[in-house]
Amino acid sequence: MRYIALLPLVAGATAFVIPDEATAKELFIETEQKAEETLSSWWDRVPSIEDVRSYAEETEDDAYDAFERQVRKLTSDLPAIEIESELSDFMSPPDHEKPGHGGHGRDGHHDRHRGENLTVYQVIHATDFTKKFAALVDEYPEIVKTLNSTDANVTAFVPTDKAFEKIPDHHEKPSKEVIERILEYHVVPGYYPAGRVLAQHTLPTLLKEEELGDRPQRLRVSVGIFSARLNFYSKVVGANLFTKNGVIHCVDSILVPPPPADRLISLFPSRFSTLLLAAEKSGLHREEDHVTKGLTIFAPTNWAFQKLGPGANAFLFNTEKGLKYLKALLKYHCVVNETLYSDEYYGKPDEGDEVDAENAQYHVDLPTLLEGKHLSIDIARFYGMITMKINGYTKVSVQDAVAKDGVVQVLNSVLIPPHERKGFWKEEDGEIEVDELIERLQPFVEPDWVGEL
Template identity: 65%
Template sequence: MKYTAILPFVVAATTAFVIPDEVTAQKLALNPEPHHDEKSWWDGIPSLDDVRSSVEDTFSDAVDAFESGAQSFLDSLPEIDFEIPDFLPESWEVERPGRGRKGHHGRHGHHGATNLTIYQAIHESKYSTKFAKLVDEYPDIVKALNTTKHNVTAFVPTDKAFEKIPDHHKKPSKEFIEKVLEYHIVPGLYPAGRVLISHTLPTFVKEDSLGGKAQRLRVSVGLFGLRVNFYSKVVVANIFAANGVIHGVESILVPPPPAGRIISLFPQKFSTLILAAEKSGLSKEVHGHKTTGSTVFAPTNWAFQKLGPHANAFLFNTEKGLGYLKALLKYHIVANETLYSDAYYGKDGRTEVDTSAAQFHVDLPTLLDEKNLSIDVARWGGFISIKINGFTRVSIQDGIAKDGVIQVVDSVLIPPHEHHGEYIDGDEIEVEDLIERLEPYVENKKEQSLWGEL
């Protein structure tokens, strides 16, 4: 059997930043990136063609769902179908989202159509033999999937998923494989209906870089079904067992690399951010500092272009401007606190805060002398909006990372005046205004190396 770095993210995690040799602010201004060129987001990833295609489709679907509005998004959920193969014997019941049978207390019944446990079920299926064989090598995983004391949800890769593993790589360590297996298991019962209104799900992986909190999966729904971590499509849903539920997925799920390395995979979306971190010296300054979680509000190339040619020329092409550029970048980074769209790991990862209310507010201290970002999260069923400082919205939510989460923004976040207090919307700004807003933090030089691997 072939075991290796299962997805391109693992291979890419070992690569360094891709920094252009010379990029001037004038060039940035003269070569604008269209605001709606979403597919360029994926062009930089060195992935298999089918993975690249599925990610592009997923992103386009997500944008379509976002623009259609919350109500139409929610209305569409009951109509979404799944591709249901004969994952298990015909005598076993397979349900579809929104059409399942109800169990005790109004929930989908967790004793399902079989008395077998999830562990027993994956051994009975001819479509999950490779995953089942891997599980057998790890007693703790066997116990988790076989106990009836607690419900679990398993995202089980089909045998075809293992065919994507390259032949020429060495077998990874047992510790790595065990972590991969744990990443497919979610504590608790998550039938398709519950998954559809979730954005992230906790897994069995306890990540040191998150302060020992659960590493999470990203789930999203589009016109062509449900996907996990952008690339893995759910091909069969709601196989109920005695101790939980199984969802079959078409690709193996791999715990993600650090946030900085993920950003470096997408230079066509983040080349300006990557360049800024390198030229300002921030990437060297913060390298190697351990954190217990983080939130990176990552501005796109378009976000920097919106600042205008004069601001970009000052920030990137003057010696004085580089100090202001570093301060500006620090205002986008929160160390030791991780804010997903539907979960929040508080200071030092010690506290997990309930964010299920319709409105949730938190002030996140940034690396810019702990200058706070005001965050408002609004929820309507499965639709979530994240707003920063009153008006800047997160355009792409929940880029799951080893050491936190990436929230993509299409406007550069600029701190308020020290005395005036007003925010701006990240559009074109005069150099004098930019200097006034950032100068206190540059002059004080209270630059704390709190961030991990940017």
């Protein structure tokens, strides 16, 4: 990968505009509506696990119990996947106990959706609502082998035939290579019944991504009050069809591998117009010929920049000298060669660091592009509820927007490097003064600009 923008540069972002709260709310609603209308508006802010957390934070036990109830209710409410009556002779008897999920299963309710004498591959061919996906699979022998093998379990998120109707009539058929990547993105190695899916934030797929260091591209799981979605837009419409070699869940939209982080951020100018403008004005780029193996972008929203105050923003964006400080500030939000999801860590290739997603809490220090400055990340987990806190006080507001080359973690506060004597600047201290901002960023600004006002 050669010389590409670390953050997107948007030609239309020619004026410095931070929307007020009312305008931001209006734009937020507009973006949500647009996300429902088109797949390209990828990031629909559906109710998330944070919504479930809101009524269950008083104690750890209450949080766990509330999420357990939510999982059980949502799993029970998911529509059944019906199997054609002519397959009944192949079905396991109702009282059959399969190791690992049995008559009442890991999901805590009776397992009604069965095809346990058939493989995943055989089931998608046997049902009337997955014919189009099955036909695509048949063109790729390695995927057929994976879905038909009993050597290891797999979990398949299978688009229904109706999902294919969302493809525009004028859309040209992608190349075979692209289709193969799309199919791989629908398959998760391992056994993930609905309850286990809902307890995750991300899931590894068969798709190995070169720009992640040949690690698995991941799916993002959103648990809402009334639904579960993958990558914020593809709704789970049927769950827990157990097979001889795994389990099938049906989704209402085709899962498309995500775009690069820069493109992903640029899809939502109503939330990130200030960040987009900052990237354009500061000229933040990767070094030429620098190959990255994953990245983590901590992306401040428009509201985050607004909280810095008008004086700081005017200096950073509207003065020639402030642009060097702006570039240093953005560098503090960017990590390359390390990808940190809320429940997985793709560390440096030569270290092979991994985070055990089942751990209750863990700590990671990430090196930023700002030389010598790290971000201290603390992650706490209670079953499927996860919080990410940066430098001890800044919470990630929207977690795990998966990207082709990494992940975007959304912030409602701008991160400012600590001062050797004053420590960290905290937003509860109020708007930051220009002199304070300069003092904190000055050691990282190119010498020609240091000290000049």
